[in-house]
Amino acid sequence: MTEVLIVKSQEEAGNLYAEAACRLIKANPYATLGLATGSTPHTAYQALAQKVRENHLDVSHVCGFALDEYVMSDLSHPQSYHSVIDREVVVPVGLDPNNIHVPNGAADDVPRACSEYDKAIADAGGIDIQILGIGTDGHIGFNEPGSSLTSPTRMKTLTEQTRVDNARFFDGDLNQVPSHCITQGVGTIMKARHLVLLAFGKSKAAAIAASVEGAVTSMCPASALQLHPHATVIVDEDAASQL
Ligand code: GLP
DSSP: OEEEEEOOOOOHHHHHHHHHHHHHHHHTTOOOOEEOOOSSSSHHHHHHHHHHHHOOOTTOEEEEEEEEEESSSSSSTTTTTHHIIIIIIHHHHHHGGGGGEETTTTTTSSHHHHHHHHHHHHTTOOEEEEEEEOTSSOOBTTOOTOOOOOOEEEEEEEEHHHHHHHHGTTTTTTSSSSSSSHHHHHHHHHHHSSSEEOOGGGGHHHHHHHHHSSOOOOTBBGGGGGGGGGGGEEEEEETTTTT
């Protein structure tokens, strides 16, 4: 069942995520967070960092798994998701980098790195709360339209639209945006115990309407959330404007 919360601001959305994550960590200091990149989760990570500080929460045992990574040889590139997760989540929240996992986009054997990633998530006991953004075409992680709703972690080719959308992170230069990625599959994402999808702005309105009220179809990967037992979609009024 999908619960939809329409909020006034990104800060309010971020606080709702942070409250849920902190409740979880208080109850289980060994909790596992599913982490996403993109601009959308930014306020959620800031709110989480603030609440962890205010409540003196011990996060030293908290584990994290990123959704995806570009296939690129230099993972120290500032826009690799290794770097982004480190800068935007691990450092501000005070997580232990040794407990944080990001798919290895520089692996020699990418298919093997993908299956090992799914195994690592399973060995950690699964993800407790997975934060998600959404692409303008309804993708989650980097599961572009057409992705099987039961897919495991695997390598994918990025669509032209996603590369254009993400060029803003690469000085606006499309040529710098990698062409391939590793992403948790929709099936992997669906195994998380609680999904929290955030979306802000009019550019996400059509994707949100299709995901929440449209048919469940691989052509809109986020529509799989309708089949999840505990999915929360938190949107601002612009992103909710086509509901
Ligand atoms: C990328 C990420 C997704 C993210 C999407 C939207 O494609 N792989 O996880 O949801 O961007 O990004 P933004 O939040 O910046 O709109």
